[in-house]
Every structure is written in C-alpha cells, then in structure tokens.
Amino acid sequence: MRVERCDFSGFKVYPSKGKTYTFRFLNAKSESLFLQRKNPRKIAWTQVYRRMHKKGITEEVAKKRSRKNIKVQRGVVGADLASILAKRTAKPEVRAAARQAAISKAKSEKRDKEAKKSATKPAGSANAPKVSKQSMKGGAGKGGR
Numbered sequence: 821m822r823v824e825r826c827d828f829s830g831f832k833v834y835p836s837k838g839k840t841y842t843f844r845f846l847n848a849k850s851e852s853l854f855l856q857r858k859n860p861r862k863i864a865w866t867q868v869y870r871r872m873h874k875k876g877i878t879e880e881v882a883k884k885r886s887r888k889n890i891k892v893q894r895g896v897v898g899a900d901l902a903s904i905l906a907k908r909t910a911k912p913e914v915r916a917a918a919r920q921a922a923i924s925k926a927k928s929e930k931r932d933k934e935a936k937k938s939a940t941k942p943a944g945s946a947n948a949p950k951v952s953k954q955s956m957k958g959g960a961g962k963g964g965r
Contacts, residue, residue, distance in 0.1 A: 830867025861958045 824833040826846035840848045845851040854861065860866040870876055895901040910918075 826850055826867065828860050830860070830871075 821835060823835075824838075824844050825831070825834050826838065827843040828850040829846055831846050831850075833844055833846050841847075843855065850866075853860075860868045861872055863869055881884060891900060893904070895904065905958060920961065
C-alpha cells in the first residue's frame with residue numbers, strides 16, 4: 821500500500837482517495853485553495869503552516885547550550901606578549917617621553933645624514949656653467965633643419 825502526500829495540505833492520501841492531476845490533492849477543499857493560488861504556509865490547518873509555526877511538537881527539546889568564546893591574548897611577530905602588556909600598562913607621561921625621545925633621535929639622524937651628504941658633494945660642480953641635454957648631444961643652438 822503506497823501512501824502519497826497531498827501537495828497542498830501535506831496530509832496523507834491513501835489509495836483510491838483524492839484527485840491526481842500533475843499535483844495530488846486530498847480533497848476538493850485543498851484543490852480549490854490551490855487553484856485560488858493560496859499559500860499553504862498562511863493557511864492554519866495545513867501541515868506546512870504547523871511545521872513553520874512549530875505547532876504540535878510534543879517532546880520539549882532542551883536548547884543547545886552554546887559555548888562562550890574566551891579571549892586569549894597572544895604575542896605577534898616582532899612583539900611578545902610581555903612587551904605588549906608592558907606597553908599597554910605604561911603611563912601616558914612615560915609614553916609621551918618615549919615618543920619625544922624617538923622623534924628627537926630621528927631628527928638628529930636626519931640632520932647627520934644631510935650634513936654627510938653636503939660634505940661629500942664635490943665643490944666644482946656648483947660653479948660649472950649649466951649645459952642643456954640638447955647641446956650635449958650635439959644639437960645646434962636654434963632650429964632643427
């Protein structure tokens with residue numbers, strides 16, 4: 821014995837019962853509602869409605885308890901956890917002083933680099949007359965013909 825399901829209501833359709841077209845219907849009521857293009861999810865007596873709205877579930881299933889995420893601090897590349905925590909707990913005054921020291925160090929390094937660069941520059945090239953690239957290549961003063 822093969823038991824089918826009604827395509828509209830979701831109820832069982834036993835052999836020799838209901839109507840079959842391309843769809844299978846239990847009775848004229850469900851067929852009529854289907855032909856009126858009614859949505860079975862919105863009709864209270866259908867199985868689809870009851871399933872959607874969680875009706876008739878007899879055993880109460882305990883909710884799954886979700887595990888709470890635990891934050892773990894880890895070191896990153898270039899800084900271990902101890903140094904990160906030390907920087908975090910440092911007072912604002914200490915932080916500002918370290919910042920100023922770093923800035924002054926960078927400025928002094930830049931100044932030294934500039935001084936070294938100016939010292940290595942040859943003195944003769946500053947007085948030499950400027951020659952354009954065109955005349956270096958052998959081009960005449962004016963005109964191209």
